[in-house]
Amino acid sequence: MVKRISLLLIIFALVILSACSGSKDSDTSSNDTSGGEEKEKVVIGTSVASLGFLFFVEGQKASEAAAAELGVETIFYDAEENQAKQNQDIEDMIVKKVDAIVVAPVTTEGVIPAIKQANEKGIPVFTVDRYVDSDEVDIVAHLGTDNIDMGKNAGELFLKGLEEKYPNEEVYKVAELIGTAGSSTAMERGEGIHSVLADNPKIEFLINLNADFQSTTAMSVTEDILTSTKELHGIIAHNDMMIEGAFRAADDADRAKDLVLVGMDGQKSTVEQIISGDIYGTYLQQPAMLADALRAAVKHLDGEEMDKIIAVPTEEINPENANEMVEKAW
Missing domain, CATH: 3.40.50.2300 (Response regulator)
Known part of the structure; x- marks a missing residue:
C-alpha cells in the first residue's frame, strides 16, 4: 500500500513538473511570436x-x-x-x-x-x-x-514625312485617327497635332475619326476613309495600334505605298514596320x-x-x- 502511494506521489510530482515546463515553453513561444511579428505587407x-x-x-x-x-x-x-x-x-x-x-x-x-x-x-x-x-x-x-508636346512632335514628324514623299504637292490631304473620347491622352495628343498642322496652309484635314486607340477599329475606319477618299497623302494616329491598323487597311487596298503614316507610343512591331518602310515614324514613351x-x-x-x-x-x-x-x- 505504501509503495502504491509513493508511486502515485511520484507520478503526481512528474505531472506538476511537466505542466510547469509546458507553461514556460508556451510563454516563450508567445513572446517569440509577438516579438517577431512581421510588418503587414504594403x-x-x-x-x-x-x-x-x-x-x-x-x-x-x-x-x-x-x-x-x-x-x-x-x-x-x-x-x-x-x-x-x-x-x-x-x-x-x-x-x-x-x-x-x-x-x-x-x-x-x-x-x-x-x-x-x-x-x-x-x-x-x-x-x-x-x-x-x-x-x-x-x-x-x-x-x-507630356502628351501635348508628343502630339506636337509627332505632327512635325508627319509634316516632314509628307514633304519628303510629296515635295511638289501644294496641299497635303490627311486624316487623323483619334483615341478614346474623353481621355486626356486623346485630347492632348490631338491638341498637340493641331497646334502644328491646323493653321498650316499646306495641310487639309479631310477627316478626323475616333478609333478608340484600337487596331481593329482603326482598320475598319481607314477602310471607310479610303473608300470615300480617292486622294489621301497621309494618316496620323494617336497611338501605334491605330497606325498599324491603318496600314493593314491601306495595304489591303493597295494604297499603303502612297501614304505617310505616323503614330505614337513606340511599340516594337511599329518600329519594325518603320525599318521595313511601311510606317514613317512614331514617338516612344515607356x-x-x-x-x-x-x-x-x-x-x-x-x-x-x-x-x-x-x-x-x-x-x-x-x-x-x-x-x-x-x-x-x-
Missing part, C-alpha cells in the same frame, strides 16, 4: 484603362516586377475601357483597404467620383499616363508623358511609367515628398534611327 492597387492595349500589358509586367523588388503586393485591375467598371474596381480596392491606388483613367471626368471615395478614406491616389485635372479630388502625383508610379506610391507611404507632376520623356523614331531604337521599343 498593398498597392492599380487600375488601367484596358489590358487590350499592349502599353498597359507591358506596364503591368513592369509594375509587378517592381512590386516584387520592393517587397510589396500589387492588385491589378483591367477596366476594359469601361468607366463604370473602373469605378467599381476602385471601390473594391477601398473595401480591401489597399495602402495606395495607382490609376490610368478611362476618362478624365468619369473617374472623379471613385477617386473622391478614396480621398474620403485617406487612401493616396496616383495617376499615370492619363491624368485627372480637377479641384474636386486630391492626386498625390501624376506620372506621364510603359514602365506604371512601375515608376508604384515606386512613387511606396516612397509616399514612407513619408517622402515628391513633385505633383513627374514627367516621362519621349524619343522620336524615324527611318534614320529605327534600327538603333528598336531595342528601346516594347
Whole structure:
C-alpha cells in the first residue's frame, strides 16, 4: 500500500513538473511570436484603362516586377475601357483597404467620383499616363508623358514625312485617327497635332475619326476613309495600334505605298514596320511609367515628398534611327 502511494506521489510530482515546463515553453513561444511579428505587407492597387492595349500589358509586367523588388503586393485591375467598371474596381480596392491606388483613367471626368471615395478614406491616389485635372479630388502625383508636346512632335514628324514623299504637292490631304473620347491622352495628343498642322496652309484635314486607340477599329475606319477618299497623302494616329491598323487597311487596298503614316507610343512591331518602310515614324514613351508610379506610391507611404507632376520623356523614331531604337521599343 505504501509503495502504491509513493508511486502515485511520484507520478503526481512528474505531472506538476511537466505542466510547469509546458507553461514556460508556451510563454516563450508567445513572446517569440509577438516579438517577431512581421510588418503587414504594403498593398498597392492599380487600375488601367484596358489590358487590350499592349502599353498597359507591358506596364503591368513592369509594375509587378517592381512590386516584387520592393517587397510589396500589387492588385491589378483591367477596366476594359469601361468607366463604370473602373469605378467599381476602385471601390473594391477601398473595401480591401489597399495602402495606395495607382490609376490610368478611362476618362478624365468619369473617374472623379471613385477617386473622391478614396480621398474620403485617406487612401493616396496616383495617376499615370492619363491624368485627372480637377479641384474636386486630391492626386498625390501624376506620372506621364507630356502628351501635348508628343502630339506636337509627332505632327512635325508627319509634316516632314509628307514633304519628303510629296515635295511638289501644294496641299497635303490627311486624316487623323483619334483615341478614346474623353481621355486626356486623346485630347492632348490631338491638341498637340493641331497646334502644328491646323493653321498650316499646306495641310487639309479631310477627316478626323475616333478609333478608340484600337487596331481593329482603326482598320475598319481607314477602310471607310479610303473608300470615300480617292486622294489621301497621309494618316496620323494617336497611338501605334491605330497606325498599324491603318496600314493593314491601306495595304489591303493597295494604297499603303502612297501614304505617310505616323503614330505614337513606340511599340516594337511599329518600329519594325518603320525599318521595313511601311510606317514613317512614331514617338516612344515607356510603359514602365506604371512601375515608376508604384515606386512613387511606396516612397509616399514612407513619408517622402515628391513633385505633383513627374514627367516621362519621349524619343522620336524615324527611318534614320529605327534600327538603333528598336531595342528601346516594347
